Amino acid sequence: MAYPDKFTGFQVNGPETWTEFHKNQFDPKPFGDYDVDIKIECCGVCASDVHTISGGWGEQHFPLAVGHEIVGKAIRVGPKVTYVKEGERVGVGAQSYACLECKQCKNDNETYCTQQLDTFGSVWPDSGIVSQGGYSSHVRTHQHWVFPIPDGLDSALAAPMLCAGITAYSPLVRNGCGPGKKVGIVGMGGIGHFGLLFAKALGAEVWAISRSHAKEADCRAMGADGFIATGDEGWAAPHRMSFDLVLNTASSFDGFDLDAYLSLLDVHGRWVSVGLPEGEGLKVRNQTFLANGCFIGSSHLGSRRETLEMLSLTADKGIRSWVETMPISAENLSKAVQRLEKSDVRYRFCMTDYEKEFGA
Numbered sequence: 111m112a113y114p115d116k117f118t119g120f121q122v123n124g125p126e127t128w129t130e131f132h133k134n135q136f137d138p139k140p141f142g143d144y145d146v147d148i149k150i151e152c153c154g155v156c157a158s159d160v161h162t163i164s165g166g167w168g169e170q171h172f173p174l175a176v177g178h179e180i181v182g183k184a185i186r187v188g189p190k191v192t193y194v195k196e197g198e199r200v201g202v203g204a205q206s207y208a209c210l211e212c213k214q215c216k217n218d219n220e221t222y223c224t225q226q227l228d229t230f231g232s233v234w235p236d237s238g239i240v241s242q243g244g245y246s247s248h249v250r251t252h253q254h255w256v257f258p259i260p261d262g263l264d265s266a267l268a269a270p271m272l273c274a275g276i277t278a279y280s281p282l283v284r285n286g287c288g289p290g291k292k293v294g295i296v297g298m299g300g301i302g303h304f305g306l307l308f309a310k311a312l313g314a315e316v317w318a319i320s321r322s323h324a325k326e327a328d329c330r331a332m333g334a335d336g337f338i339a340t341g342d343e344g345w346a347a348p349h350r351m352s353f354d355l356v357l358n359t360a361s362s363f364d365g366f367d368l369d370a371y372l373s374l375l376d377v378h379g380r381w382v383s384v385g386l387p388e389g390e391g392l393k394v395r396n397q398t399f400l401a402n403g404c405f406i407g408s409s410h411l412g413s414r415r416e417t418l419e420m421l422s423l424t425a426d427k428g429i430r431s432w433v434e435t436m437p438i439s440a441e442n443l444s445k446a447v448q449r450l451e452k453s454d455v456r457y458r459f460c461m462t463d464y465e466k467e468f469g470a
């Protein structure tokens with residue numbers, strides 16, 4: 111097969127028609143010495159896709175193919191690539207560039223680099239080309255953001271780890287999740303389910319915190335030691351000051367009682383939010399932190415080192431993501447984003463069967 115100089119992907123034209131996907135050709139950025147071209151095999155469906163194409167996060171560069179939980183095969187590697195071999199099965203997540211020279215980049219904090227670029231919707235500084243995501247035939251990515259996938263991990267189960275998984279994993283390990291710690295996970299969507307799986311695998315006592323009891327059986331099957339439904343009267347009081355860390359993955363702040371959640375934390379306990387709800391956000395007052403002196407923070411994705419650690423932990427402990435697969439097509443992408451918008455998924459969609467749609 112001739113090597114493609116254009117890639118093909120399912121693009122959305124704008125927020126007015128965000129549920130309509132069109133199969134188009136587009137130019138990738140010029141191939142660099144450290145780049146890897148990947149023929150995509152599958153791609154998870156992230157809430158970021160929905161927030162981006164529906165306009166919830168503001169102006170974007172359309173037409174745009176979203177998707178940033180990519181697994182595929184490295185079919186071409188640049189002359190300076192050392193992390194990846196041609197033919198290897200690899201993954202790409204939500205980030206595709208950082209300077210790799212600043213203080214943050216040199217300290218495993220490349221997701222916080224001021225020059226970081228996203229896998230889709232970013233403008234490449236030299237060419238002006240807009241980066242396109244994983245609902246596409248191929249993706250071209252700098253080796254630093256290309257991760258070999260351990261043998262034995264199913265591609266469709268590994269893909270959702272590259273955004274949802276690492277978004278949960280990094281703040282857990284950075285905030286002391288492990289044996290002897292009690293950890294709460296708020297919000298049982300894609301990120302939250304990985305929070306439970308990883309916190310348990312890291313050896314912590316882990317509790318799921320959800321609005322109703324609807325997902326209790328699933329959470330216990332994922333390894334939750336306890337379950338709290340915030341719809342229950344007086345839900346917070348019995349658990350006051352008992353948690354070391356609470357990871358908040360909720361994607362909406364409707365009816366969200368932050369003071370009640372923070373009351374769960376032990377002295378100097380940590381509340382780390384990784385969901386990115388649309389809208390104005392929450393107001394906080396100093397009084398909110400006073401009773402336990404708790405800390406409130408956030409976290410953005412995770413470093414290359416942490417991504418590789420997460421994938422090894424997954425392979426070593428046999429962690430299995432809960433994934434619903436769908437063959438990629440314009441129609442199925444439309445279904446997937448609409449169902450995700452209604453949180454109607456247990457617990458992550460992954461688009462598959464790329465060869466049928468894009469050819470071998």
Ligand SMILES: [Zn+2]
Nearest residue numbers: 209212215223
């Ligand atoms: Zn940097």
Ligand SMILES: [Zn+2]
Nearest residue numbers: 156158204273
């Ligand atoms: Zn994502």
